[in-house]
Every structure is written in structure tokens, then in C-alpha cells.
Amino acid sequence: xxxxxxxxxxxxxxxxxxxxxxxxxxxxxxxxxxxxxxxxxxxxxxxxxxxxxxxxxxxxxxxxxxxxxxxxxxxxxxxxxxxxxxxxxxxxxxxxxxxxxxxxxxxxxxxxxxxxxxxxxxxxxxxxxxxxxxxxxxxxxxxxxxxxxxxxxxxxxxxxxxxxxxxxxxxxxxxxxxxxxxxxxxxxxxxxxxxxxxxxxxxxxxxxxxxxxxxxxxxxxxxxxxxxxxx
DNA sequence: GTCTTAATAT
DNA sequence: TATATTAAGA
Numbered sequence: 001x002x003x004x005x006x007x008x009x010x011x012x013x014x015x016x017x018x019x020x021x022x023x024x025x026x027x028x029x030x031x032x033x034x035x036x037x038x039x040x041x042x043x044x045x046x047x048x049x050x051x052x053x054x055x056x057x058x059x060x061x062x063x064x065x066x067x068x069x070x071x072x073x074x075x076x077x078x079x080x081x082x083x084x085x086x087x088x089x090x091x092x093x094x095x096x097x098x099x100x101x102x103x104x105x106x107x108x109x110x111x112x113x114x115x116x117x118x119x120x121x122x123x124x125x126x127x128x129x130x131x132x133x134x135x136x137x138x139x140x141x142x143x144x145x146x147x148x149x150x151x152x153x154x155x156x157x158x159x160x161x162x163x164x165x166x167x168x169x170x171x172x173x174x175x176x177x178x179x180x181x182x183x184x185x186x187x188x189x190x191x192x193x194x195x196x197x198x199x200x201x202x203x204x205x206x207x208x209x210x211x212x213x214x215x216x217x218x219x220x221x222x223x224x225x226x227x228x229x230x231x
Numbered sequence: 232g233t234c235t236t237a238a239t240a241t
Numbered sequence: 242t243a244t245a246t247t248a249a250g251a
Contacts, residue, residue: 075241128241128244167233172245175236233251240246 129169138162139173 112145142159143151153171160170 131244154233168245171234172243173236176244178235233245234250235251238247241244 128167131173135162135165136173139170139177143177145173 023095131139138160139156142156146152146155146159151174153167153174156170156174159168
């Protein structure tokens with residue numbers, strides 16, 4: 001199968017950029033029809049997208065690198081595993097929707113993936129959700145916003161407001177996420193503890209994020225939440 | 232009833 | 242491997 005190496009062609013160089021991976025930005029082709037009017041100029045410039053001067057909420061995006069999906073965007077869940085026939089196909093078609101940490105991690109916006117349209121004809125089973133970077137970002141933002149105390153599955157699901165995402169989904173992910181956090185807490189210096197000594201001072205960690213803390217996300221989530229609460 | 236954790240299944 | 246499911250305890 002000739003997977004869309006296209007994006008790789010354009011992004012092969014950009015593939016190394018963590019930022020782009022983290023946000024899993026789709027390719028220009030995919031992005032354009034979806035949120036053309038929502039692309040901030042800076043982001044558009046970065047991707048070489050022709051943006052028609054649209055009224056864009058200025059200061060909505062502080063930095064182009066932090067540009068994220070609009071709050072109203074419905075994250076669709078990649079679902080698969082339709083019926084019982086869960087053949088272990090060697091085809092990578094399924095994995096395509098799985099590009100969790102891959103370079104082209106921006107494929108999350110799968111067509112016909114809205115939880116509703118998921119059941120092609122039947123089988124309302126349990127579509128495995130793919131925790132794409134976007135989804136995970138949303139999850140993390142919700143968790144951090146709620147705090148260690150209030151970050152319970154129910155609240156997280158509500159805050160995330162992702163269609164098709166269930167409490168069980170979040171609980172499962174939360175479980176894994178907490179394990180991950182503990183591991184990090186255990187070895188803040190890194191998973192692979194270097195030899196006995198460090199060549200030079202080892203204090204690169206601790207970003208002391210005071211300004212980098214993307215309050216953007218939280219604000220968006222808050223807004224969403226309040227909007228819903230108002231109902 | 233919900234949350235957390237662990238074990239287990241897919 | 243990643244995610245889901247289940248069960249037991251709080």
C-alpha cells in the first residue's frame with residue numbers, strides 16, 4: 001500500500017519537529033477545506049496556505065506554534081473493529097487511523113469517523129478510540145484544569161466534550177496516564193538514567209513553566225464548560 | 232453510584 | 242502494544 005507519503009514528502013523535513021508532531025496538524029490539503037477560515041495568519045504562513053483574509057479573533061492565538069483547533073471543533077474519534085471479524089490483517093489500513101505517535105499524526109480527522117457514522121451498517125459494539133495527540137491534549141488540559149482532586153473520569157469527560165467518548169474510555173486512559181505520571185515523578189531526570197556522573201551540570205529539566213503554560217487550552221475548555229453549564 | 236486499582240482480555 | 246473490560250475495595 002502506498003500510504004500517503006505525500007504529507008511525508010512535504011513534511012519529511014518538518015517531521016523532525018516535535019511541535020508539529022505534538023499538535024498533529026493535518027496537511028495543508030486536509031486542513032484547508034476544514035478550517036480554512038480559522039487558520040491564523042502565522043500558521044497559514046508556516047504551512048504555505050493561502051488564507052483569504054478572514055476575520056480572525058485577534059490574539060486568539062498567542063504564538064503560531066501553539067495554535068490549536070478551535071474550541072468548537074469536534075474531535076472525531078477514529079473507530080474501527082466493526083464486527084466480530086477481527087482478523088489480524090497485515091494490511092495497515094487499520095493502523096492508518098492509529099498514527100498516534102507517527103509523523104503524520106494529523107490524520108485524526110478521519111472522514112466518516114464521527115462516532116455516529118461509525119457503525120457502517122450494524123454492530124454498535126465498542127469502537128476503540130484512538131488517543132491521538134489532539135485527543136490526549138484535550139484530556140491533559142482537562143485533567144490539569146480540574147486539578148489532581150477533581151480530575152475524575154466523569155468530570156474529565158464533561159470537560160473534554162468529545163462526542164462518543166465515554167467515562168470508561170477516560171477512566172482507562174486516566175489509569176494509564178497516572179502510571180505515566182508516576183514514572184516521570186520517579187525519574188525526573190529521564191527514563192534512562194545516565195552513568196554515574198554527568199559531564200556537566202545536569203539541570204536542564206524543570207521547565208518551570210510559568211509562561212509556557214498554555215492557558216489557551218484551559219480557557220477554551222473553561223469557556224466550553226461554562227457555555228454548557230449555562231444551558 | 233462513582234472512583235481507583237489491578238488483573239485480564241481483545 | 243494500546244485500549245477495553247471486569248472485579249474488588251474504598
